[in-house]
Amino acid sequence: xxxxxxxxxxxxxxxxxxxxxxxxxxxxxxxxxxxxxxxxxxxxxxxxxxxxxxxxxxxxxxxxxxxxxxxxxxxxxxxxxxxxxxxxxxxxxxxxxxxxxxxxxxxxxxxxxxxxxxxxxxxxxxxxxxxxxxxxxxxxxxxxxxxxxxxxxxxxxxxxxxxxxxxxxxxxxxxxxxxxxxxxxxxxxxxxxxxxxxxxxxxxxxxxxxxxxxxxxxxxxxxxxxxxxxxxxxxxxxxxxxxxxxxxxxxxxxxxxxxxxxxxxxxxxxxxxxxxxxxxxxxxxxxxxxxxxxxxxxxxxxxxxxxxxxxxxxxxxxxxxxxxxxxxxxxxxxxxxxxxxxxxxxxxxxxxxxxxxxxxxxxxxxxxxxxxxxxxxxxxxxxxxxxxxxxxxxxxxxxxxxxxxxxxxxxxxxxxxxxxxxxxxxxxxxxxxxxxxxxxxxxxxxxxxxxxxxxxxxxxxxxxxxxxxxxxxxxxxxxxxxxxxxxxxxxxxxxxxxxxxxxxxxxx
Amino acid sequence: xxxxxxxxxxxxxxxxxxxxxxxxxxxxxxxxxxxxxxxxxxxxxxxxxxxxxxxxxxxxxxxxxxxxxxxxxxxxxxxxxxxxxxxxxxxxxxxxxxxxxxxxxxxxxxxxxxxxxxxxxxxxxxxxxxxxxxxxxxxxxxxxxxxxxxxxxxxxxxxxxxxxx
Numbered sequence: 001x002x003x004x005x006x007x008x009x010x011x012x013x014x015x016x017x018x019x020x021x022x023x024x025x026x027x028x029x030x031x032x033x034x035x036x037x038x039x040x041x042x043x044x045x046x047x048x049x050x051x052x053x054x055x056x057x058x059x060x061x062x063x064x065x066x067x068x069x070x071x072x073x074x075x076x077x078x079x080x081x082x083x084x085x086x087x088x089x090x091x092x093x094x095x096x097x098x099x100x101x102x103x104x105x106x107x108x109x110x111x112x113x114x115x116x117x118x119x120x121x122x123x124x125x126x127x128x129x130x131x132x133x134x135x136x137x138x139x140x141x142x143x144x145x146x147x148x149x150x151x152x153x154x155x156x157x158x159x160x161x162x163x164x165x166x167x168x169x170x171x172x173x174x175x176x177x178x179x180x181x182x183x184x185x186x187x188x189x190x191x192x193x194x195x196x197x198x199x200x201x202x203x204x205x206x207x208x209x210x211x212x213x214x215x216x217x218x219x220x221x222x223x224x225x226x227x228x229x230x231x232x233x234x235x236x237x238x239x240x241x242x243x244x245x246x247x248x249x250x251x252x253x254x255x256x257x258x259x260x261x262x263x264x265x266x267x268x269x270x271x272x273x274x275x276x277x278x279x280x281x282x283x284x285x286x287x288x289x290x291x292x293x294x295x296x297x298x299x300x301x302x303x304x305x306x307x308x309x310x311x312x313x314x315x316x317x318x319x320x321x322x323x324x325x326x327x328x329x330x331x332x333x334x335x336x337x338x339x340x341x342x343x344x345x346x347x348x349x350x351x352x353x354x355x356x357x358x359x360x361x362x363x364x365x366x367x368x369x370x371x372x373x374x375x376x377x378x379x380x381x382x383x384x385x386x387x388x389x390x391x392x393x394x395x396x397x398x399x400x401x402x403x404x405x406x407x408x409x410x411x412x413x414x415x416x417x418x419x420x421x422x423x424x425x426x427x428x429x430x431x432x433x434x435x436x437x438x439x440x441x442x443x444x445x446x447x448x449x450x451x452x453x454x455x456x457x458x459x460x461x462x463x464x465x466x467x468x469x470x471x472x473x474x475x476x477x478x479x480x481x482x483x484x485x486x487x488x489x490x491x492x493x494x495x496x497x498x499x500x501x502x503x504x505x506x507x508x
Numbered sequence: 509x510x511x512x513x514x515x516x517x518x519x520x521x522x523x524x525x526x527x528x529x530x531x532x533x534x535x536x537x538x539x540x541x542x543x544x545x546x547x548x549x550x551x552x553x554x555x556x557x558x559x560x561x562x563x564x565x566x567x568x569x570x571x572x573x574x575x576x577x578x579x580x581x582x583x584x585x586x587x588x589x590x591x592x593x594x595x596x597x598x599x600x601x602x603x604x605x606x607x608x609x610x611x612x613x614x615x616x617x618x619x620x621x622x623x624x625x626x627x628x629x630x631x632x633x634x635x636x637x638x639x640x641x642x643x644x645x646x647x648x649x650x651x652x653x654x655x656x657x658x659x660x661x662x663x664x665x666x667x668x669x670x671x672x673x
Contacts, residue, residue: 165568167564167567167568167571168522168568170560170564171526171529171561171564171565171568174557174560174561174564175529175533175561177553177557178533178536178554178557178558178561181553181554182536185546185549185550187549187550187552188545188546188547188549188550189545190540190543190545190546190550192536192539192540192543192550192554193536193539193540219602220599220602220603223596223598223599223602223633224596224598224599390635390640391633392629392630392633392634392635393630393635393640393641393644395602395629395633396605396625396626396629396630396633397626397644397648399606399609399625399629400622400625400626400648400652401651403609403610403613403618403622404618404622404652404656404662404664407613407618407662407664408656408660408662408664411663413613413614413665416610416613417610420606420607420610428525431521432521432522432525433522434522434525446553449553450552450553450554453552453553454549454552457552
């Protein structure tokens, strides 16, 4: 499974003085980009890519992955401080991270988030080092039928376990699916629902839609408050609280272990690995909650579950990129560009021809996780003060950053309007309990599902039940049916039954 | 009286959202289906999802009407929601100011629009600390010009002349 000779050759490639500087510089840049609402990891990577022209392949790839790792963690910091996931995978981090910040425990939440990120990311790269081949074999089993079953399962799971109203949650998910298909159909090349806007021909900018969906409603919501955190707790012990959170996360080993395993497994799925894994990890932790643990209201284990899975999905995404050359997101697509730029073609031949370089990259990524712990704690220590800034200053300031970030995404003023339009949609979703999270999942999975459903109808059009002969599909549909039965059973039971802690919290 | 209006709000609000979403979804699917270039694959996903949207929409409205008639609990819920609604002076001000801001961006560029938006919003929201407003405005200008345009190399239309769609 592991080639020790190639691994030691890879490790020796890292032994030069520039590597630590590249890792620290890339990580800091990634963290800064991650904490700016609207700025995405993909944009950060695109900015860095031209800087790597003069570098050797390994240094360039280490720089790119450092920016990527930093921005993912920065997205989690933003999720905790202003309830806005800087990256889609950080959505579940808001569920408990933001309530902690509002209660004056922002530093503790950041400590938890950073430790969980380091552990999850480290675990996934370690797994990648050991099991890259079996991991990619498992990913290849997810074909059209499995993706369809997974999408249905996730939408129902979110509706049952998070939303107060299952029907409204499913409605939001269905609208998300439709919105995601706006643009030119990938199967037929026919433009759909563009209203004549050429900017929509490539589809909606999903990342910006998600940011608008969560950021604008939150800005509207916090306006009447003096600051995000109105508690009188002093911030003088910020570093102590950060370290306290860090230590607490390390002690919650069952939570981060299951989160990491989920992240590593689900992270292999293209497009929405991080998002799905963090949500599944969170819901699993919520289902296993003990008495007194209040998920959705500032439970530290909720942050650990979400963030460990979010960052653990990184290794899975990298496995698919290295072994199959499939980028699971815009960010990994830019990293794929960096591979190509340096004459490396991801795929089956990559390991055979460049074994030491790939092992060097994976070991370098493991070192990044150690550096991430220190750099992220430092950045979080300063950024955490945001929760004390008066909202009368903070809200207009963040609105401007959102507008700039949205424009920067593709250099189109149209995208600024998209962010704010989705902000209004998000506000109405929150107000009337149409779970925004379901809308977001629909947005993420719809485009891929649009392609898959054509294949499903060709393969199983005459006999849809034949899909159940595929084991993974059958298991996923069985879980979906079990969830629906659980929901109906819960609705029929008299009040005062066994409610899942946190499941009755307002949808985030 | 207040209870009645809250009950109405608990039905009308979601019903309106569902109505708007369903009309858009219907228009989207039928406009696509009537495109002469399309084939079955173009609407393979969106047509069944439209049926789901309409079906769920009807179920949600029915559920809201039934639960409102049966329980009368919504009055409290609605009253509680009222405090979080858009009928708040600051929130309405924010929405109006933001709409003006993003409408002005293509014509006045990021620097002028952002500074005017920031100063006006901060004052309208109740900030009276002139020094804080000035310092923040300076920071915004520095972030836009130095950070985004200078350091990160983002090609922002900073000034009115550079504004483009």
